[in-house]
Amino acid sequence: MNILFAGAPDNWPRYEASLNAALTKAGITAHLSDMIAPDEVDYIIYAPNGPVQDFIPYTRAKAVLSLWAGVEKIVGNQTLRIPLTRMVDDGLSQGMKEWVAGHVLRHHLGMDADILNSDGSWVQHIPPLAQERPVTVLGLGALGQACASTLADLGFDVTGWSRSAKTVPGIKCLSGDAGLRAALASAEIIVLLLPFTPQTENILNAETLALLPRGAVVINPGRGPLIDDDALLASLDSGHISHATLDVFRVEPLPKDHPFWAHPNITVTPHIAADTRPSTAAKVIAENIRRNEAGEALLYLVDRGAGY
Ligand code: NDP
Ligand code: OXD
Numbered sequence: 001m002n003i004l005f006a007g008a009p010d011n012w013p014r015y016e017a018s019l020n021a022a023l024t025k026a027g028i029t030a031h032l033s034d035m036i037a038p039d040e041v042d043y044i045i046y047a048p049n050g051p052v053q054d055f056i057p058y059t060r061a062k063a064v065l066s067l068w069a070g071v072e073k074i075v076g077n078q079t080l081r082i083p084l085t086r087m088v089d090d091g092l093s094q095g096m097k098e099w100v101a102g103h104v105l106r107h108h109l110g111m112d113a114d115i116l117n118s119d120g121s122w123v124q125h126i127p128p129l130a131q132e133r134p135v136t137v138l139g140l141g142a143l144g145q146a147c148a149s150t151l152a153d154l155g156f157d158v159t160g161w162s163r164s165a166k167t168v169p170g171i172k173c174l175s176g177d178a179g180l181r182a183a184l185a186s187a188e189i190i191v192l193l194l195p196f197t198p199q200t201e202n203i204l205n206a207e208t209l210a211l212l213p214r215g216a217v218v219i220n221p222g223r224g225p226l227i228d229d230d231a232l233l234a235s236l237d238s239g240h241i242s243h244a245t246l247d248v249f250r251v252e253p254l255p256k257d258h259p260f261w262a263h264p265n266i267t268v269t270p271h272i273a274a275d276t277r278p279s280t281a282a283k284v285i286a287e288n289i290r291r292n293e294a295g296e297a298l299l300y301l302v303d304r305g306a307g308y
Helices: 009-025 090-109 111-115 142-153 176-185 206-211 229-238 278-293
Strands: 002-006 031-033 043-046 063-066 134-138 157-162 172-175 189-192 216-220 241-246 266-268
Touching (some): 009 031, 009 278, 043 278, 063 278, 090 142, 090 189, 090 278, 134 142, 134 176
Parallel strands (some): 002 043, 134 157, 134 189, 241 266
């Protein structure tokens, strides 16, 4: 069996040993390489910043296994006619839980006031307790649920919103249009963990931003196009939104002249909220190949109609 690594070329040295170890552990004998003739490839390990975007020459490939959780750059690819799986793994979830908890706590505790205070002024800002802070997570999938539960474990009053109705212990779960309005109306801090699809584009726009309480904080580790950039800037400038912490953007890297960089109430992080870790992701890839070879259902299959 031949497995092509078609992730970002500079990631090949990071992944090679972990993938070989995980394949061996899963009982799979395979030739794994970043260079295999297309018509000899059985599985394609894919990333959007990798070399393969035309799948037609991969005539015997059985599945494309994405190293990324977000699949908006491949889901509409008309040359792809075999199953596509996305990445769900412990490393990605743990990283996202840490990034989200860190940035929510920064705003909840008002840490900036103390970190930036160097003039000796003794002003005591007593934050509310977490249970008095309503936080909403848009998206209750692998990452949204993990983050919502982490925030609930910290004591926050957490509401989650998703396409289908859900039950998650400790989370007030909402769905549908009415659910979105309610989820926004209470959110002093809102975390976006939706995929980018035609239905979620600009989900935070002038109208929906206005539904958030005055002073709300927006935290976006999902995807840039979930937010209408101009509407966000206008809400920040009017003071309706007090701060936005953004990890993802319509154009990445975020262009140097983009107004987000210089805005005093925007924090930019460079798409680092959660990285796929070779040691954990390799096990997911190997397990999916094992399953497919054994005739079992693939895990984390992308619903190409839904777009995620
Ligand atoms: P999942 O597919 O597991 O979850 C997506 C969630 O969004 C589901 O709850 C889904 O609802 C909900 N959803 C999708 N469309 C809609 C809609 N139209 N209305 C309401 N809810 C909707 O994805 P993950 O949790 O694994 O990842 C989420 C996103 O996080 C990724 O798509 C990616 O963009 C981003 N990401 C960012 C990273 C970073 O470093 N910044 C790292 C990894 C991922 P339902 O449950 O009903 O299907
Ligand atoms: C992903 C990401 O989708 O890194 O995995 O954003």
